[in-house]
Amino acid sequence: xxxxxxxxxxxxxxxxxxxxxxxxxxxxxxxxxxxxxxxxxxxxxxxxxxxxxxxxxxxxxxxxxxxxxxxxxxxxxxxxxxxxxxxxxxxxxxxxxxxxxxxxxxxxxxxxxxxxxxxxxxxxxxxxxxxxxxxxxxxxxxxxxxxxxxxxxxxxxxxxxxxxxxxxxxxxxxxxxxxxxxxxxxxxxxxxxxxxxxxxxxxxxxxxxxxxxxxxxxxxxxxxxxxxxxxxxxxxxxxxxxxxxxxxxxxxxxxxxxxxxxxxxxxxxxxxxxxxxxxxxxxxxxxxxxxxxxxxxxxxxxxxxxxxxxxxxxxxxxxxxxxxxxxxxxxxxxxxxxxxxxxxxxxxxxxxxxxxxxxxxxxxxxxxxxxxxxxxxxxxxxxxxxxxxxxxxxxxxxxxxxxxxxxxxxxxxxxxxxxxxxxxxxxxxxxxxxxxxxxxxxxxxxxxxxxxxxxxxxxxxxxxxxxxxxxxxxxxxxxxxxxxxxx
Numbered sequence: 001x002x003x004x005x006x007x008x009x010x011x012x013x014x015x016x017x018x019x020x021x022x023x024x025x026x027x028x029x030x031x032x033x034x035x036x037x038x039x040x041x042x043x044x045x046x047x048x049x050x051x052x053x054x055x056x057x058x059x060x061x062x063x064x065x066x067x068x069x070x071x072x073x074x075x076x077x078x079x080x081x082x083x084x085x086x087x088x089x090x091x092x093x094x095x096x097x098x099x100x101x102x103x104x105x106x107x108x109x110x111x112x113x114x115x116x117x118x119x120x121x122x123x124x125x126x127x128x129x130x131x132x133x134x135x136x137x138x139x140x141x142x143x144x145x146x147x148x149x150x151x152x153x154x155x156x157x158x159x160x161x162x163x164x165x166x167x168x169x170x171x172x173x174x175x176x177x178x179x180x181x182x183x184x185x186x187x188x189x190x191x192x193x194x195x196x197x198x199x200x201x202x203x204x205x206x207x208x209x210x211x212x213x214x215x216x217x218x219x220x221x222x223x224x225x226x227x228x229x230x231x232x233x234x235x236x237x238x239x240x241x242x243x244x245x246x247x248x249x250x251x252x253x254x255x256x257x258x259x260x261x262x263x264x265x266x267x268x269x270x271x272x273x274x275x276x277x278x279x280x281x282x283x284x285x286x287x288x289x290x291x292x293x294x295x296x297x298x299x300x301x302x303x304x305x306x307x308x309x310x311x312x313x314x315x316x317x318x319x320x321x322x323x324x325x326x327x328x329x330x331x332x333x334x335x336x337x338x339x340x341x342x343x344x345x346x347x348x349x350x351x352x353x354x355x356x357x358x359x360x361x362x363x364x365x366x367x368x369x370x371x372x373x374x375x376x377x378x379x380x381x382x383x384x385x386x387x388x389x390x391x392x393x394x395x396x397x398x399x400x401x402x403x404x405x406x407x408x409x410x411x412x413x414x415x416x417x418x419x420x421x422x423x424x425x426x427x428x429x430x431x432x433x434x435x436x437x438x439x440x441x442x443x444x445x446x447x448x449x450x451x452x453x454x455x456x457x458x459x460x461x462x463x464x465x466x467x468x469x470x471x472x473x474x475x476x477x478x479x480x481x482x483x484x485x486x487x
Contacts (some may be wrong), residue, residue, distance in 0.1 A: 029099060029367040034319075036366040041101075044365025045373025048103045050227040052356040054399055056381060057233060057391045059083045059106040061257065063349060065177060065393070066115035068124045069285065074273065074347065076257065080385040081269040082348035088378035090339035090351045095371030098332040101360050102313050103374045104339045107352035108403060109166040110301045112173055113439050114349045118282070118294055126282035128344040130291065133279060134298035135341025135350065142333045147303070153464035157419070158446055159304045160411040161426035165433035165442045166301065167411075171404025172434045177255075178210035178397040205249050206394045209240045214398035221402065226359065229399050236395035255393045262386035269382050273347035293477055296470075297440045298340075302352050306336045309353040317361045421457055425450035444474035 021027040031041060060079035067073055087105035094102050110131075118127035141147040175181040176194075180202070184195050197203055202211070213236035220228035240259035243249065251258050283291040310333070314326045321327060339351035360370050381388075417423045429446030433439050451471040454463045 025369070029369040031367050031369060034366040036364060038369070040364030041367060041369040042373050044101055044360030044363040044370040046360075046377065047226065047363045048101070048354075048357050048360035048365070048370065049374045049377035050230055051359040052103060052105060052354045053377075053381070054229045054233050054396065055087065055105045055108070055354075056080060056084055056388045057396045058108065058399060059111055059348060060388070061177070061391075061393055061396055062108075062111045062173070063115050063347075065255075066119050068119040068127065069122050072124060074124055075270070076389050077267075077385055078270045078273040079348065080388045081271055081382065082273045082346040084378050084382045084385075085269070085271075085274075086339075086343050086346045086348045086351050088375045088382065090335070090342060091371050091378060092375035093338065094332070094335045094353075095368035095375060097368075098328070098335050098371075099368035100310075100314060100319060100326075100332060101317055101365035101367060101370035102310065102332070102357045103354050103360070103371055104336070104351045105354055105378075106343060106349045107302060107305065108170055108400070109305070109439075110298060110352065111349040112166075112170060113298055113301055116173075117297070117438060117440060121290075121294075122282045122285035123278070124347065125276050125278040126285055128277045128347050128349075129279040130282050130294050131298055131344030131350050132277055132341045133295045133344075134302065135337055135339070135344060137295065137299050138302065138337035138340055139334060142330060142337055147307075147333055150303070150466060153466040154304070155422060155450075155462075157415045157422045157426045158429065158450060159308075160414045161429040161446060162300065162304060162443060163308075163411045164408050165430035165446075166439060167404040167407030168430060168434040169404075169437070169439060169442075170407070171401045172437075174397040174400025174404065177400075178214075178394050179204070179207045179255075180210055204253055205243050205247050206240075206253050206255075206392065209236055209243065209392065210394040210398060212236060212239060213395050214401060217398050217402050229402070233391060233396055233399065236398075237391045240392050240395050241390075257389065257392045259390055259392045259395070262390055265387050266383055267386050269385065275345060276347055277345050289473075289477060289480070293440060293444075293473070297443065298350060300443060301439065302336070302340050302350050306333075306353045309355045309357075310336070312355060313353070313357045313361060316358045317366050319366070421453045421459060422450065424453060444477065447471040448474055 021032050026032050031038060060076050060083060063079055064074050064076045083106050087103075090104040094100070094104055114127050114131060118130055138147070141150060172181075176183075179197065181194050181196065182198050184190055184192055197207060213232055216235060217229060217232040220232055225231060237259060241261060244254070244259050282294065286294065310329070311320070311326065314320050319326060326332065336353060343349050343351040360374070415423065415426050425446045428449055429442045432445050433442030436442070447467060448471045451463055451468055454460050
């Protein structure tokens with residue numbers, strides 16, 4: 001799932017939209033027509049990259065920290081390459097085909113689904129195959145015009161609740177991976193699942209780095225510092241390197257990534273994960289129904305987040321028509337579907353639209369040329385993987401906590417809490433996701449509760465038929481063990 005915008009768009013300059021194109025590039029991207037300039041597009045593309053570059057660090061950490069059903073980890077260096085090259089390709093594609101200032105990269109939230117729900121049930125290639133299938137499904141929905149129809153089947157309140165639930169889930173993951181919160185061992189014989197630190201207290205230098213990074217992130221964002229997230233990650237990493245050298249922190253305390261200065265900041269990209277995917281292997285591991293629900297969960301995570309981000313960024317850039325629609329929306333949605341599938345094919349998880357693109361819009365970007373610039377920055381980053389792999393978890397995961405807060409603050413006000421029939425399913429959706437450590441469960445319980453309450457209160461007509469179908473599928477899914485069908 002993407003995080004929050006860090007800048008507001010400025011209105012187009014007077015006379016925007018009436019300046020004739022100066023050359024073929026201007027004509028293709030409609031730079032002058034939209035009241036922009038090449039300087040604005042370049043600044044905007046750079047701003048977007050530096051605002052969202054944290055994903056180069058976070059995505060490998062999230063995916064490499066998990067193991068698949070057979071105990072295999074994904075290689076961190078290979079994940080950096082996969083993350084960067086996919087972001088570069090999909091962002092360039094959005095710029096050239098969609099022609100809007102919208103960048104794409106591995107989505108926060110979706111990568112958690114892959115790492116924590118899919119991979120433990122199957123192999124990594126099988127899990128990435130599920131992501132590819134979700135992308136193909138999105139592309140099919142776009143091609144048939146069903147994406148907008150499916151979107152309207154889920155009420156706004158539930159859509160917002162899904163986003164909030166994923167945000168809370170992401171925040172919990174950040175707290176756990178950063179060592180601020182840990183699981184109480186079963187040997188403790190307590191019903192309390194989590195505790196502060198390792199023993200109810202915050203001990204050790206790595207946890208201090210996490211706290212400093214979290215505070216620095218929120219301070220910088222409160223002061224509206226451009227690129228606050230990236231700045232905080234870099235600053236916390238530098239501090240971690242110093243602390244590790246001075247205090248000689250045991251490597252085990254840092255976790256997967258120890259903050260050591262690499263011998264060289266430049267390295268040859270490792271494409272070892274590209275193409276390591278099995279389209280249908282996951283169905284052999286978990287069964288047809290569970291596999292379909294896994295694909296559906298990935299689809300939902302990408303589906304609604306991307307739709308809102310596309311419209312939000314386009315609105316900030318003044319690209320919507322008088323009816324609030326984006327001209328050429330089908331092209332943009334198709335690129336988004338392609339990005340999901342390509343993310344699975346490269347093992348970087350589903351790629352989706354990033355709301356940080358509004359940072360570029362705030363710099364004046366109005367066209368896909370800004371996305372091309374952002375994509376080229378990712379190409380350069382492809383050869384700087386050692387810098388990314390030296391960032392410890394404690395310096396990067398505070399961003400997850402902040403992103404969780406921002407997702408909640410941006411969405412919770414849009415839920416009608418006076419409508420009991422909708423408010424209860426929304427509440428259950430958002431709290432069950434982190435409480436059960438399962439996004440699938442949160443979505444399923446929310447849909448089922450909404451359908452049941454609507455029927456019970458005589459409002460069954462308000463629920464679209466597709467939603468009843470999905471709710472019924474979830475009911476069957478939860479009853480499978482009782483029916484002796486297994487999962």
